[in-house]
Every structure is written in C-alpha cells, then in structure tokens.
Amino acid sequence: MPEILATMSSIKIEEVKAKFERFAAHTHIKGLGVKDGRVEFSADGFVGQTEAREAAYMVVKMIKAGKFAGKGVLIVGPPGTGKTALAIGIARELSEDTPFVALSAGEIYSAELKKTEFLMRALRRAIGIRMREWRKVYEGEVKSIDIRYDRHPYNPYVQVPRGATIRLRTKDEEKTLRVPAEIAVQLIELGVEEGDVIMIDEETGRVTVEGRGESGEQYDISVRRRIELPKGPVYKEKEITRFFTLNDIDVAFARQKGLLTAALFGFVEETKEIPEEVRREADEFVKKIVDEGKAELVPGILFIDDAHLLDIESFAFLSRAMESEMAPIIVLATNRGIAKIRGTDIESPHGIPRDMLDRLVIIRTKPYSDKEVREIVKIKADEEGIKLSDDALELLTKIGAEESLRYAIQLLVPAYIRAKDAGRDSIRREDVEYAKSLFASLKESVEYVKQYEELFLK
Known part of the structure; x- marks a missing residue:
C-alpha cells in the first residue's frame, strides 16, 4: 500500500x-542546425539561411574559446528572415541553460525606470549563476x-x-x-x-x-x-x-537593505533604482562563491531587437558594458538601412553609431526562397499540430514567397479553425483562401489605403 x-x-x-522570455514564436529552434561541423539546410528547426547560421556558429566557437571579449553581434536583414531565431539558436548552441533575455529597443522608453537602469537590469538578467x-x-x-x-x-x-x-x-x-x-x-x-x-x-x-x-x-x-x-x-x-541571475542577487541584496519595499498584496515594487554600491556588494558575493567552488558564472545572451530605436546615450552605455568583466553577449538586430541615429541628426548604417558598429560582428540574413518557405510552413504546421493538404501547402508557399512568410504563417490557425468548423482535421486550399479573404497582407493593406486615400483622415 x-x-x-x-x-x-x-x-x-x-x-x-521561463528559460526564454520570447519562447512561444520560436519553440522549434533547438540550435543552429550544425552536424559534424557543417550547417545543414534543414535542422534544429532552422531552414535555409546557411551563411548566416555558419557565421553565427563561428561566433559560438569564439565565445566558447574566450575570444569574444569587448565584442557584440549585429544581425541585419529584411523583416521575417529569422533574426530572432538566429539569436535564440546562438544561445541554445552555447548550452541548454544559457540565459536568454529578449527585448525590443522601444521598451526602454515606456519603462518607469531610467534608460540606463532598465538596460543594466536587462544585462544582469542575462548573466546566470549556477x-x-x-x-x-x-x-x-x-x-x-x-x-x-x-x-x-x-x-x-x-x-x-x-x-x-x-x-x-x-x-x-x-x-x-x-x-x-x-x-x-x-x-x-x-x-x-x-x-x-x-x-x-x-x-x-x-x-x-x-x-x-x-x-x-x-x-x-x-x-x-x-x-x-x-x-x-x-x-x-x-x-x-x-x-x-545577477539581477536576482541584486534584488535580494536591495531587499535586505530595505531599498525595495513590499507593496499591497505582497507584490514587490521595483521601480526604484538599485544603487551602484549594492551591485558591487552583489558582485563581490558572487566572486566569493565562485572562487570557493560553490557556483559558476553562465554568461548569457542579451538580445535587443529593433536596435535602430536605441538613442545615442543607450549606445554609449552598451558600448561601455561590452568592456565589463561581468557582461553577457550583446546581440542587436535591425531591419533598417541608412537611418538617423536617434537623438541626433546624424545618419548612419542601420541607425547605429559608427564607433559602435566597429565593435560588432555583423551577420546578414536574406529573403527566403520558395523551397525554404515551404519547409518553414511545414515545420510551423507540425509545431501547431495542424495537418495540411498538398494544395494548401502550395498556396501557403506561394503566399509566403509573394507576400511575406509571417503572413503565410499567420493564416495557418484561422484556416485550421475553418477546417474544424467544416468537420475536417486537415486544411484544404479553400480554407487558406477563406482566411486570406478575411485578413489582409501588408501589400493589400497599402493598396487599400491608396484606393481610399481621400476618405482617410489626414
């Protein structure tokens, strides 16, 4: 009994x-798809982008060899070409428990914290302690x-x-x-x-x-x-x-000093800045337990998407952070070409200061081919547990190539719901066409605006 x-x-x-803050959209990414030192066309959830993945794998090898200090990574390419997936692949290739912190550059302006405090917390959340x-x-x-x-x-x-x-x-x-x-x-x-x-x-x-x-x-x-x-x-x-994470240790030390107060219902109010001396104490504590063999540091990835939205002060802060002894690997991503550096009237490639660009290893992603779009749609359908008929897959492939990959993937779920309503467990071509008639693509939205331009408010 x-x-x-x-x-x-x-x-x-x-x-x-959760291990990854931006997990749902990229649950299929298991690594960079490298087998026996070679990048495969389709592996670990990746399809295509072999040149970009090979470059990312070289970055992984440099990090593991301890030869990446003072550097960062910039991933540039058109929208929907796998920039976020590439950053996640780097993290997962490093180790299963590599911290991965993802944020959009625009978040620093909506937070209740100062920009530098927001970025500092993000940096320290991206450094693990095992x-x-x-x-x-x-x-x-x-x-x-x-x-x-x-x-x-x-x-x-x-x-x-x-x-x-x-x-x-x-x-x-x-x-x-x-x-x-x-x-x-x-x-x-x-x-x-x-x-x-x-x-x-x-x-x-x-x-x-x-x-x-x-x-x-x-x-x-x-x-x-x-x-x-x-x-x-x-x-x-x-x-x-x-x-x-280092930020967990910072918060614990700050609470001990009464710098973070318990609010109503037991939630902790963390809008107040953590003083530099508290972080120094936290760093000393971490170094002590590491030296005693009780713990080990696990540098992670801080991924900042839409990097062109960062301003000149933020770039200066990140540039200095790269030189720090306890710093994660900073990975930036952008889909902009020549743009003004926010906070200045200076134009620069990708809206990033040239002195910052000099510190970055730049990886390029390219638009997907029809073959790559087809494989990605199949992977996403499998991940969602959705069955596709051959004609539905061909139509979604055509939509992904002509409109955008993201738009094609967005049509999967509404098409599946329509198929279920009709008593079928597999998406047919007419289900995709129905979903496409309800939801406009970016190109169709632009055409719609042009057609009714006079009726829209200025």
Whole structure:
C-alpha cells in the first residue's frame, strides 16, 4: 500500500521562470542546425539561411574559446528572415541553460525606470549563476496526478487549485504525495502530466520537470527530453543545481537593505533604482562563491531587437558594458538601412553609431526562397499540430514567397479553425483562401489605403 505523505502548508514557493522570455514564436529552434561541423539546410528547426547560421556558429566557437571579449553581434536583414531565431539558436548552441533575455529597443522608453537602469537590469538578467547544494527532495516519474479545485473566493465562475495528489515512482519505490495549492499551481503552470519525471524541493516547494520517463509518450515536436527512471527512494537527499541571475542577487541584496519595499498584496515594487554600491556588494558575493567552488558564472545572451530605436546615450552605455568583466553577449538586430541615429541628426548604417558598429560582428540574413518557405510552413504546421493538404501547402508557399512568410504563417490557425468548423482535421486550399479573404497582407493593406486615400483622415 503506497504511503500517503502530507506536505507542510508553510512551504515557500519560488517563482517559476521561463528559460526564454520570447519562447512561444520560436519553440522549434533547438540550435543552429550544425552536424559534424557543417550547417545543414534543414535542422534544429532552422531552414535555409546557411551563411548566416555558419557565421553565427563561428561566433559560438569564439565565445566558447574566450575570444569574444569587448565584442557584440549585429544581425541585419529584411523583416521575417529569422533574426530572432538566429539569436535564440546562438544561445541554445552555447548550452541548454544559457540565459536568454529578449527585448525590443522601444521598451526602454515606456519603462518607469531610467534608460540606463532598465538596460543594466536587462544585462544582469542575462548573466546566470549556477549554484550546487544538497537538498531534501521528492523525485520520480509521475504515475498519476489529480488536481483538486475550489471556487475562487471572489469570482464564483472561476476555479482555483486547492491541492493535488500525485503518485511518484522510481526503479525501487513508489509513493503517493498530497501537496498544497502552492505546488498544485506549479504543476499546472509547468504542464506536468503522467510520464514526466519531476523533483519537488521539500523546503521551498519548487517543482522542477527533469524530462520524460520510460512510460511517457513522445507526442509532439517540442517534447521534453527522454531520461532514465530515477533509482533509489522517492524521498532522498540530493545534490541539485539552482539557477539565479545577477539581477536576482541584486534584488535580494536591495531587499535586505530595505531599498525595495513590499507593496499591497505582497507584490514587490521595483521601480526604484538599485544603487551602484549594492551591485558591487552583489558582485563581490558572487566572486566569493565562485572562487570557493560553490557556483559558476553562465554568461548569457542579451538580445535587443529593433536596435535602430536605441538613442545615442543607450549606445554609449552598451558600448561601455561590452568592456565589463561581468557582461553577457550583446546581440542587436535591425531591419533598417541608412537611418538617423536617434537623438541626433546624424545618419548612419542601420541607425547605429559608427564607433559602435566597429565593435560588432555583423551577420546578414536574406529573403527566403520558395523551397525554404515551404519547409518553414511545414515545420510551423507540425509545431501547431495542424495537418495540411498538398494544395494548401502550395498556396501557403506561394503566399509566403509573394507576400511575406509571417503572413503565410499567420493564416495557418484561422484556416485550421475553418477546417474544424467544416468537420475536417486537415486544411484544404479553400480554407487558406477563406482566411486570406478575411485578413489582409501588408501589400493589400497599402493598396487599400491608396484606393481610399481621400476618405482617410489626414
């Protein structure tokens, strides 16, 4: 008879953070598609752009060799040519847990922080700290999971989890655990289901999904990696790796000094700047635990899209940051040609100061061919679990080549919904044509504006 274990209600829950902040649109990217030192036409979710991927792979090798200090990367190319995907590929090629922080340059003007503070926090979020320590944990493959719900206290039409019962097994033991709502919420957020191998920290209640067990089905393109069933008891003491960022350490030190105050409902107000002396203390702490062998630094990627929107002050700040001892790899991307540097009347390639351009390794992306568009549409359809008939795939390929790849991919879901409404599980040509009649492409929108120009407000 399996033992029923009740966890304590006072468990503290750590925030569950996604590895990549811009993950949904590029879940199919697993690396740069390099096999045996050669870039393949279609691999790791990439199709085409072989020259750009080869250049990116060379950047990865320079970073791993420690020969990229004081440099950055600039990815230039027309819209929809895979610039963001290329940056994600670089991060994933470095390691599975390489921090990847993505933002648009325009965000620095809408934040409540000063531009330099916003950029500093982004830089320090892109530097990871991997700490090793012994913890008491519950670990095993999920044999069954039952989430219990209650009505929301303020909304009778919404249910909230109040706990869960999960059965975990290893090669040597099986236990049933009754866990509180804090852990049940994490199980839901992480999409835990039967066949997943998970670990629950007894002290903090943090749930980690380690992979897919022996009995778990492999059911889609973005499936979790397959791992062996754990050995030994379900409840054990285990050396685990915890992952933080430099910004997490900054915030912790600032809270200790009372610089970040708890607001209503327990949320933390972080609009106040973190003083430089606090960051120096955090850096000293990190260097100490690294020197003692208790942790290691994991430099990540700070990806700034629409880099032409940065102003002259921001470029000066980033240029200085590249020379810092504790700095991530800065990757910029833009689709602009000759443009004014924001904050000046000076025109420059890509709207970036020439002294900054001198520090950047520039990678070019090019428009996709018909063959590449076809493969990308197929990959995105597989990722969404959408079946395409041959004639629908050909039409979407034509639309992607003549209009834009993004527009072709945007038509997938509405076409699929139309097919489902008609009782079919596969998209036909007429479904794509129907979706195209509802949603205009960029070219059609421009033609529409020209046709009714006199009726639009000036």
